[in-house]
Amino acid sequence: MSSKVEYNSKESEQKWYSYWDEHNFFHSEVDEREPYSIVIPPPNVTGVLHMGHMLNNTIQDVLVRRARLLGKNACWVPGTDHASIATEAKVVAKLKTEGISKSDLTRDQFLSHAWEWTNEYGGKILNQLKKLGASCDWQRTKFTLDDDMYESVIDSFINLYNKGLIYRGYRMVNWDPEAQTTLSDEEVIYEEKQGKLYFISYPLENSDEKLTIATTRPETIFGDSAICINPKDERFTHLKGKKAIVPIVGRIIPIIEDEYVEMEFGTGCLKVTPAHDENDKTLGEKHKLEVFDIFNPDATLNSFGLHYEGQDRFEARKNFVTELEEKNFVIKVEDYTNKVGTSERTKAVIEPRLSDQWFLKMKDLAKPAIEAVLKSDDIKLHPKKFENTYRNWMENIRDWNISRQLWWGHQIPAYYFGDGEDDYVIAKTKEEALVKAKQKSEKSISLEDLKQDEDVLDTWFSSWLWPMSVFDGIRHPENEEFKYYYPTNDLVTGPDILFFWVARMIMAGYEYTDKKPFENVYLTGLVRDKKRQKMSKSLGNSPDALELIENYSADGVRVGLLLSNAAGNDLLFDEALCQQGKGFSNKIWNAYRLITSWTVDENLLQPESSKKAIDWYSSVFQEKLVELEDHYSKYRISDALMTSYKLVWDDFCSWFLEIIKPGYEQPIDKSTLSAAISLFEDNLKILHPFMPFVTEEIWHQIQKRKPEDALTVSKWPKLHSFDKQIISEFTFASEVISGIRTIRKEKNISFKNKIDLVVINNESANRTMDSIISKMGNIQDLTYSDAGMEGSLTFRVKSNEYFIPVDGAIDVEAEKEKLKEELNYYKGFLKSVEKKLSNERFVSNAPEKVVAIEKQKKEDALAQIETISKSLENL
Template sequence: MSDSLAPSYDPSNFESRLYAEWEDAGVFRARGKGQPYVVLLPPPNVTGTLHMGHAFQHTLQDALVRYHRMRGFDALWQMGTDHAGIATEMVVARNLGREGLTRDDLGRAGFIDKVWEWREESGHTIERQMRRLGTSGDWSRSVFTMDATYASAVIESFVRLYEDGLIYRGQRLVNWDPVLKTAISDLEVVNEEEDGHLWSITYPLADGSGSLVVATTRPETMLGDTAVMVHPEDERYAHLIGKTVKLPLTDREIPVIADAYVDREFGTGVVKVTPAHDFNDYLVGQRHDLPMINIFTPDAVTNANVPEQYRDLDRYIARKQVVGDLEAQGLLVEVKPHKLQVPRGDRTGQVIEPYLTDQWFVKMDGLAKRGMELVESGDVKFVPPNWINTYRHWMENIQDWCISRQLWWGHRIPAWYDANGKIYVGRSEDDIRRRHHLRDDVALLQDSDVLETWFSSQLWPIATMGWPSEHRMGDLGLDRYVPSSVLVTGFDIIFFWVARMIMATDHLVKRVPFRDVYITGLVRDKDGQKMSKSKGNILDPIDIIDGIELESLVAKRTTGLMKPETAPKIEKATRKEFPDGIAAHGADPLRFTMASLAGPGRDIKFDMGRAEGYKNFCNKLWNATRFVLMNTEGKVFSGKPAAMTDAEKWILARLENATVQAAAHFASYRFDLLAQSLYEFAWNEFCDWFVELAKPALNGTDAAAADSTRHTLLHVLESLLRLLHPLVPFVTEELWRSVAPRLSIDAATISLQAYPEAGDNAGDFAGAEADVEWLKSMVSALRRIRSELGVSPTKQITLLVQGGGEAECKRMGRFDSQLRFLNRIEKIDVLHGEPPAAAAGLVGEMKLFVPLEGLVDLGAERTRLDKELKRVEGELAKSQNKLASETFVQNAPAAVVEQERQRLADWGAQRDALAAQRARLG
């Protein structure tokens, strides 16, 4: 174990080395001993790379895991990746396209072999990047959601839910991507406002008595209308309810119905109903038992359910033809611009089609009721607690869940069909034949669909722990690690993942999956904009850790844009924001930045300036450690320091305070307050003040006080490194390895050392704390005088003191040598009578005077004071005038008025002090 340090902080010299050592030594493995503390990693897509959201969430999870591991818990951070059905299939299909092949050329089995081949070659990128961030997960237990053991859990859950009557196959409306030709989830649909049009169309009444005007943003879908609808209380149309209209361009008549869904104030108050192509219309169709007419094929081409002249047309070509024919027949009333929300698939960018198709569904009402009970009862707790409202809203408005996808990559649905279309569900074809006594000559064909990714990922809490073979992992499985302690995840998947894990785990194993759900927000750029490829404002965590040159950054941000014409704008913005590229910061500054921003609330703004500041923090810690090592060379201590000096007692009291705060902030998931309190203790109290306050003893003649101070320096630094380790693991490990031997600590890593606890440094230090706080005030006041006068820190000064109480006078005597050493004071005298020309300060009731003669040019100082006095009097006048205005006092918020009164008092005090100082100069 080395006790020497490189001359400067350079994380590239030690981060990768330290991580490899941790992993090789098995530091991150669950041990099966002690109280379990379990964190489930939300499994990132196997196709993915680490992004800022990952860096944010993984930092918080890692801090929790490292903290509890150091506290002696059996810490398990369950690692793994999701097979990401659509994303993975698209990646491999693109790769095949470069070879001039399609998935159909390979067939299903050949294509899946290609996917596995790709996964082995390229599918571990994000796990390597997580290691660069310092992720201390148990990689030995890492799970891929297509592993054989995980697949058995998926099949088992499907079969059990089917047998419980919760899974069925039926025809319902789904989000349909006409390029991928599959149903997709709501989370894979991006709704953005776009420019469109609103077409107003005449629908003639069948009896010839008049007509209704209907407004629509999708005129082509009128070919699938099965009703027009008015509000039941709309007097304009009450007499028409029950009549029929002739559907333009077709030979069909459709009814006029009444439904409270209609907004009477929008358009004409008459709405077309197309149940097979609109989610709201679908619900209306169910309420009124309307026919469901699907007019599109899976690739959004019109089918045989429309009049012959409109068949086999792309939906937008059909739109043009329908509009043209309506206009020719005099049925088009008007067309006007209209802003509308357009749903597009996040993978393809294509407009999503609400599509009526046969799919597999899960009945959700009963599961949702139970899922709500578990949260309302407190068995599962949301942090911050307001997120329960979002959870409740989704659960109370739940719809049956479409779980089938028309893909090849994924968990194939364990359902088989005979020649008559009868469905058999089982764990395998052999299982089905045995259970249903089917002869070998009865042909069975397995369903070609796969299960959507969320179906398999809802099993994450139990499938990773060995379920359904509950003994597969022995004592380190489900019985020990379910429920887990906390789930850290984003608010955007509370329903898609969190709620489903709660429902599935409860139904299948009668437990909750986790105790706490800590909800994070989104990471936005410094201006609060969402990070996206199209905006060109994405930051790559690895680029922040390792650095990236400007040209490479520009290429990364402008390559592969969906709208190439935006590239010049993105390039210009990038060159302006990062003229020198992004410097290497290391993982620790990035992690500390993320923790410092993790306050309660939805989103955080990431600013590179913060990361630069925390890089300076790591450098400060590095330099302070070098100072301590230099001043303890050849010394080895053991046990706790005796704390002979007031400065030692003060820093031990501050260390105890920091330890108490750290425990409280971890318990409340306030990572921002944790980072702030540790930063202030490390930078201000240890690195700045105690290092300074230790110097008089280190350079004094009292050998016992010097050794005690050395011991305390090492003790507090070692404790500080342990306090900081969960947030900044790399730099603390590297520094700790140099500090530990001098405290007789024989251990390989800080990661398994005990986290500091309240009481470790408790003592009767109140008197010393008060005395040292007074000393700090004296030092600060004198340094401020030096700074204002422009006096060199090395130049000796004279200090005159006047007034002050008995306690302050005793402190002056007690800290005489420290004041002289820390402020380069040649002489300290008590002033009787009027002071000479001097700069003044005040600490408590004691007045401080530093004679100016020989220090500064008195004429220049008079000029400076006159200028400053004029400025302060101007500010004072502004406050006086503002408060003299009745309009301001009566109309401004009370807090603003009070703030202005405080400003008036502050400016007045400054004016008086400056005037007195100026008067002393004559």
């Protein structure tokens, strides 16, 4: 035999991935078969594979490979997104190390650096996915900045603008001063931070009186335009209509009244800074206050900050407080914990800022998306529990700020031709814009007068089109591919981007096609370490994905990741699971080695035990196939894996192979071997989605096969009716064998010594499994009898009694003890059943079936008590 003791994963992973690739098995074209399509959640183009990707793509691969085996036209579209902020930040950082500042570059110069970077690192992650075994259709690989994808995004912007869904607004946005761009609400992470609450005294105009306000951000005092009190607050009625003087600044500001002010919080006097707080802005508009924007884009103070101009906000806060203290404006300072918004990407503290931004109206877009997930069940979330989270967000949806003050991305197709608020047009090209601008302004304008919006669109504004745009469905909705592959079937992603991405894709899908973009959404858990911390590069707790594959093989890592991952539950990652996965592939490998090590004797008759074992395993396999079907239909991938794992390891290896295994260096009969191989091949098929490499390797070692007969494109085993009787007979027999083993262990009877077995068949059990009992129990003579035997060890399965005659003395007392214990158990059990049955309310209220079961239990218990008592007497 050429097969090695240990399976060489590295060799076969490389070999089979190229083989599949070479024969184009993963490529899909429109044909008459039923399509099965998945679009990959596009990772960041310059990203590297991490645990989350591995989990999520393993699940997708399992689904796709199974669909392929089921004979569907499986199409898994891979690709990457441009990750505007993340990539731009990386490029800026890289340029910095070269002594280049972004502000020194033109847009085009910067973009060529960004493309250089993208071309260098781009797609790396896709190659890493190949190592994992991902069966993507690589010929369809997409990137959100590909020309066709770019055009789709621009077309969609124009389309939505023309529908009146996109508008320009002067709004309070989340400003990331480090990246110098706005962020959507979803990109802001609120963190609890220890801060201080400063109580500051404001003098009143023409009076010696003072009032006190409380603020966490004293540096915004430069932007104060009013003091607000609650009209119901009797402490301050005398302040009505008066004016206060802003400390240091000297600005005279009105004291206004509004019920918005909480009387209990702070001092009951609120300073109003409309440019730097959302609520203050609302107050400002209501009371027509002046707006003083005191910050530069990098969150340093501008000229409103007086002698603090140019200082960073936090530095200015410190210095300004010192000055206020020196000049006796500070009453007291308290410790205060508040939630501070920080940027998901740069971790910088978010600065609320007023600026012109593009917004997408969400309310109407949300309607069909709510309907589809929560009412019609057109789209199903797995697990279902995420529906509540989804509802919560969708029903309180706010308009989406889609502009980003960045260069890397899809530049907004707005062209300005003047300084007025409304002096712009939306157009696909500058030339088109010129025509529109002339019309709108009714003036003569030249191309040079037009200036395109500097900003790009939020990355999610391109990925929300992904299931459509990868099939060119935005630009050419009538194309064959789009009509065939869309709607896609399943989407697999993490719950952390349920709103960022999933919900928005659903909205886009209905808006553009009136159809769902996918039918099922499988939300995986987040991968955490053993301490329940989320795995991330910054924490340094994430193992290197490729190193894991190196150590445990791709199959091992896939199995390891799936093993303990119920849908939606976080996965506590432990390398030991990969070890378990590797162990499993080794087990399969050795089962293969065993089978192929046997030599056939053509004249040998098939032993009865082998025949029974084949019948039994064929039935068990069918039973498990039904179970698998059920697990898959509910997206319980880890359960499907566990079912397969136990079927192959326990039923096939530990039972079936042990039963049919010929004696040492003995040959096997032909029909048993060929049945064993065929059953083994069925095993390989159901294992293939989980462990594509080792199964394909063995598949080809079993016999030489043509490319079109490769496992990856073979057929999933067919469901057919099966013999349930034989399964329960086998289960009974296995309990008998287990009883024999227990006796052997207790009494130190080596397995090599043959023993006799005598049965009192009180159960009238079928004797068809006797050959298996004899073989697995290493029984010399198996005989039936009506009476017990003296000088025997005994055990019982249901009410059947088994005797193993042994030489020498039997510890009668110990045997008695054992029987008494059993007797007590059944007596107690009988008592509880009788109690139930004597309860009239139970008998009259419980369903007939349940009562019948209880009666049956009583009968069984009585029978047990009788046989045990008899045995006791015999002793």
